[in-house]
Amino acid sequence: MYLKDIRFSIWADFIERDFLDNEFKELIEKNIVNGATSNPAIFKNAILNSSAYKEQLKKLSDKTPKEKYEALAIYDIKKAADILEPLYKKNDDGFVSIEVDPHFANDTEKTIKEAKKLWNEIDRKNLMIKVPATDEGCEAIKELVKDGININATLIFDPKYAQKCLDAIEEGLKNSKENPNIVLSIFVSRFDRKLDKILEEKGIEKGKVGILNAAKIYNIIQKRALPNVRALFASTGVKGDDYPPYYYISELIAPNSINTAPIETIKSFVKYGKKDVKLPIMEEEIDNFFENLKNSGIDMQKVYDELLKDGLVAFKDAFDEIMKELE
Secondary structure, three states: OOOOOEEEEEEEOOOOHHHHHHHHHHHHHHHOOOEOOOOOHHHHHHHHOOHHHHHHHHHHOOOOHHHHHHHHHHHHHHHHHHEEEEEEEOOOOOEEEEEEHHHHOHHHHHHHHHHHHHHHOOOOOEEEEEEOOHHHHHHHHHHHHOOOOOOOEEEEEOOHHHHHHHHHHHHHOOOOOOOOOEEEEEHHHHHHHHHHHHHHOOOOOOOOHHHHHHHHHHHHHHHOOOOOOEEEOOOOOOOOOOOOOOOHHHOOOOOOOEEEOOOHHHHHHHHOOOOOOOOOHHHHHHHHHHHHHHHHOOOOOHHHHHHHHHHHHHHHHHHHHHHHOOO
């Protein structure tokens, strides 16, 4: 736990075999990170750019591209889970996430089937299965939670979908004999990359949409107070020089929450970032800000829908690139 008094964690938004064997362990020993997340884009960069996977790939020559990908990813996730297990055993998070095939984002049954397959094959209690929070994904989450599977509900942009996801989780928990751990991954920086230029043109302060939207969803999660359900702030790396690298960590320090970030972002935060608690933010302040956006002609529903669509496409494209390279 990075800030124990408020139960604020930092997870590494990165998985790569050499990293797991070296720097990841150092970051854990220094009490900087206590978890890890992955997605198809992260695995794409690891598998296609690191020589660490060549030996295992030679042994998988008779497999399909997806079978090769799963073998590589599952090996890494098991390794990360085993490294994190001592933290998990002392109730200091210790979770690692793997995402279902992004092409199943709009197929409930295929999502459930693949999630259960990954859960059983990896066979680690500190595993979380990432499921995109689409309509179909929420239905899948309900069933997976009922079966006691730890869930990372991902690609959450829209507060309405956060509510929908929480409804599914609550329904699943009612019918579960287990008490799974669940996080809702609230994406942050993509709002500002999409809207900053428009806001500048309208004379509205930039760099706040992602923060205040995340703060709104955080309040929703906290208010529901479901057992073992926390907010996780994701997409917290900064692109360009408009903000300091640690911006989306420092501005989202909140009790009972997690921030998953790229390694360089985490290092910058540890060295330079402010460690003051920033959330919760009053509902009135958040509502006034978004009312101002609405009055300035910005349709946030359209923004939410476009960002979810773009996020799904990006993960599908990354997944397809891996499949192509592994043919």
